[in-house]
Amino acid sequence: MPWELDNDRPIYLQLMERIQHDIISGVYKPGDKIPSVRDLALDAAVNPNTMQKALSELERSGLLYSQRTSGRFITDDEKLLKKMKMDLASEHIHQFFEQMHHLGFSDDETLEMIQDVLRREQYGTDS
């Protein structure tokens, strides 16, 4: 299955996000070897040069490291992985609040609504 990609943003960025996401969500484990550029490119149905660029960028960020003869690996630096996870989470939260602003809700209102929803869900499962 080709990866789902938006068509208005740079492809390599989206490949980076996807791989980052796969690492954080545990598809790849810390220290795992990742597939070759060619295999990943085929899987995603993108140009190998673009995949190469995405992997190089991830290497620069420290998430991947390469061993000259044996390929590319996921970092086992737990601190870095945790930070990456927190960064991604806070990004999602910011986006959510921004969308709520567009709908005309203040941060306080939004928070209250979240708590409401959670309460109702708990109440629902209790009964």
Added chain:
Amino acid sequence: MEPILECRDLTKKYGSKYALYNLNLSLERGQIVGLLGPNGSGKTTLIKLANSLLHPTGGQILINRTEPGIETKKVVSYLPDRNYLGRHMRVDEITAYYNTFYDNFSMERAAKMMDALDIDRRARLSSLSKGTLEKVQLILVMSREAKLYILDEPIGGVDPAARDYILQTILTNYNENATVLISTHLISDIENVLDHVVFLQEGQLVLSESVDEIRTQHGKSVDTLFREVFKC
């Protein structure tokens, strides 16, 4: 590294009409390049000049630093935009013919692709549907170990599923030092596999840029940009 294809002030006139006018263009090795432009913008003329089916009125076109001719045909694998095979031949005959004709043809690669696309080797070309014939032609072209693949409208006649396989075929078979030049109108289908796109309009270069550069700069896909630039 030397570009694989280079045009310097390339001009081609048919009668009093310019099909290409002072075109300057250079294609790097190891890239998949989309050659895009509306009908009559000069795409096929450029491709024919690269294959020495036409000769320039002015300027120069070089492949691997050589003018198109016998030497360049060894390194260029070309898929024309029309059927060019003897219709009376069978699929296995034309494959053997290619194998004899080109030093760099791989029977193994051809067999693998024909199996994957379920092509009957005993069938005569004249009995094949338009789409199947296109697949056979593309397989023959991609089974060569070339430095430059020039594909003129390779996916126009095939169904979307076969289109995906064909794109995959192009991705699998080209090596890192080869360049693939694809002319097509089906931009959104191939956009993700392209490194670079070239826009032609009325025989002149409008744009030559990487796909990600276009997306970063314009915040839109190549397909959308094309529709804007060439709005009727």
